[in-house]
Amino acid sequence: MLYTRFKDLNLSRLGYGIMRMPETKPRGPINETEATALIEYAYEHGVNYFDTAFFYHACTSEQFIGKALAKFPRDTWYLADKFPGNFMSIVDGGLKLEFGGFRMDDTVFGSPAEIFDLQLERCGVDYFDFYLLHNLSEGTYDLYTDDGIGIVDYLLEQKKAGRIRHLGLSSHARPETIDKFLGRYDCFEYVQIQLNYLDWSLQDAGRKYEIITKHGLPVIVMEPLRGGKLAAPGEKGVAILKSERPDDTPAKWAFRFLQSLPNVSVVLSGMNTMEHLKENLNTFSRTEPATESEKVILQQVVDTMGRFLPCTACRYCCDTCPQKLDIPYLINILNETEIGVSWLVEDMLGSLSDEEKPQACINCGACSPLCPQNIDIPGTMARFSTFLENKKDPFSG
Numbered sequence: 001m002l003y004t005r006f007k008d009l010n011l012s013r014l015g016y017g018i019m020r021m022p023e024t025k026p027r028g029p030i031n032e033t034e035a036t037a038l039i040e041y042a043y044e045h046g047v048n049y050f051d052t053a054f055f056y057h058a059c060t061s062e063q064f065i066g067k068a069l070a071k072f073p074r075d076t077w078y079l080a081d082k083f084p085g086n087f088m089s090i091v092d093g094g095l096k097l098e099f100g101g102f103r104m105d106d107t108v109f110g111s112p113a114e115i116f117d118l119q120l121e122r123c124g125v126d127y128f129d130f131y132l133l134h135n136l137s138e139g140t141y142d143l144y145t146d147d148g149i150g151i152v153d154y155l156l157e158q159k160k161a162g163r164i165r166h167l168g169l170s171s172h173a174r175p176e177t178i179d180k181f182l183g184r185y186d187c188f189e190y191v192q193i194q195l196n197y198l199d200w201s202l203q204d205a206g207r208k209y210e211i212i213t214k215h216g217l218p219v220i221v222m223e224p225l226r227g228g229k230l231a232a233p234g235e236k237g238v239a240i241l242k243s244e245r246p247d248d249t250p251a252k253w254a255f256r257f258l259q260s261l262p263n264v265s266v267v268l269s270g271m272n273t274m275e276h277l278k279e280n281l282n283t284f285s286r287t288e289p290a291t292e293s294e295k296v297i298l299q300q301v302v303d304t305m306g307r308f309l310p311c312t313a314c315r316y317c318c319d320t321c322p323q324k325l326d327i328p329y330l331i332n333i334l335n336e337t338e339i340g341v342s343w344l345v346e347d348m349l350g351s352l353s354d355e356e357k358p359q360a361c362i363n364c365g366a367c368s369p370l371c372p373q374n375i376d377i378p379g380t381m382a383r384f385s386t387f388l389e390n391k392k393d394p395f396s397g
Contacts, residue, residue, distance in 0.1 A: 001046025002284050004265040006190070006218065007166065009129075011078065011266050013259075014284040015049035016042050017222065018065045019056045019314070020270035027318070030057050030064050038277055039068040045281050048077045049266050051222075053134055054084035054097070054119060055316075066123035074125070081119055082134035082170060083112065083151060085143050087316075087370075095149070112154040120163070127162055131155065132192060133169040135372055138177055145184065156187055168192060170222065172372035175207040182215045190265065192220040194312065194372075196230055197257040197298045199223075203310055203373075209261065218265040221258055225269070227312040227328075229335075230254040236304035244297055251276075252283050253290070257298060260289035308335050309380060310373040317367035317377060323360045327367060327377060330358050334384050349388070358384040 002013040021035040039050070050069065052061045062081065069077050089096050094108035095115065109115050120126065133144055133151070144151055158164045170192035171178050182188065191212045199205040212219050225231050231251040232238070241253050248256075258267050267284075271277040290298070313328040321327060333348045354360065361381035368377050 002287060006265055012046055012048045013267060014047055014280055015051055015266040015268040016047050017268040017270040018050060018052040018061045020272050021057060022272045030060060032064065035064065036068045038271060038274065042277060043072055043077065050077060051080040051268050053082040055087060062119060062122035066125060070124060078129035079123060079125060080130035081123065081128050082132045084134050085140050085151060086135035088143060112151050116158060127165060129165045131164045131167055136169045136171040136181055137173045141177060152185060175204055175211050178208055179211045190218045190220055192222055194223040195221045196224050196226050196254055198226055198230060198302055213263045219263050221264055221267045223312045224258055224267050225251055225254055233301050234304060237301040240297060240301050249279065251279065253298065255283045256288055256290040259287060309375055311375060314372060316370040320366040320370060322364060323362060325360060
């Protein structure tokens with residue numbers, strides 16, 4: 001396992017994202033037997049950085065990972081958790097958390113302390129090694145900078161008290177917003193962003209990386225495979241990669257791209273099968289960064305992908321949908337229309353009932369504010385519906 005020096009810690013370059021654990025059924029409870037086996041195997045093979053959040057797996061991720069890691073000495077693994085301001089509203093001077101169908105029984109927390117204490121209890125720990133503001137964005141900027149609520153001040157107090165070792169933030173924001181926030185505060189030690197060879201240009205991740213580096217902070221990477229998209233970049237893309245390095249998987253190419261960025265400390269991967277875990281452990285067993293000529297090849301792969309909506313299948317949008325649409329799956333089908341694998345599109349659509357297709361969207365807009373990628377979901381469903389009816393370009397208009 002490769003390691004990165006962070007302050008006085010040696011962090012595994014491959015981190016485990018506890019967002020996509022195997023489940024007992026689709027969108028169901030975590031399959032704790034399978035998931036625990038994955039965590040134990042990862043730990044035993046050198047992974048020591050584990051990333052969770054308040055709402056992952058319908059608010060069960062924190063309890064799961066705390067239980068799974070408890071059997072190992074506390075000073076041999078590092079737990080990252082996040083303050084859930086991205087799903088928070090101010091009600092009567094307090095803080096109300098709301099994520100789709102999860103309502104916390106309409107509880108209004110009187111202060112950030114109540115939320116933070118609950119997270120420690122859920123994880124079964126006395127402190128977090130890493131703690132982040134969850135998704136600094138244009139929509140959460142005012143909340144996180146509100147002096148009356150005092151989220152940042154409170155977290156700094158917890159750091160001083162030893163209940164947070166290192167304070168950071170995650171973000172899907174525009175580069176300018178990240179720069180503005182980091183210019184306002186000098187207390188953050190790292191930034192977690194969505195970074196991969198597709199989003200380097202598509203979501204301006206390259207400029208975000210440069211801004212964070214300019215502020216002297218290391219980068220932790222989320223969505224290195226774009227929710228699995230870069231593990232299967234289409235027939236043309238795979239053919240290009242195989243012609244250059246026949247023994248390497250597309251996933252390895254994506255990770256090697258990130259190894260070429262010197263300011264990347266940890267790459268999070270939500271490995272939900274033993275096959276993927278072992279493959280990634282092998283990739284991060286040695287340094288083999290992508291060369292400049294290989295980055296040109298990766299751009300050729302991007303060029304074969306056509307136009308894409310930047311969905312990462314985080315599923316934040318799903319529980320708010322009154323029609324119970326599987327929005328990420330529908331967007332995945334739409335994106336597949338750009339790859340040109342027509343049989344796959346037909347097969348995926350053929351598996352859906354009329355109530356599950358984009359035509360069932362009622363344009364209520366409940367999903368859009370929750371999308372970290374700022375996708376116009378109702379508009380996308382409308383264009384997809386039109387495409388299915390008369391083959392009009394779903395990416396236009």
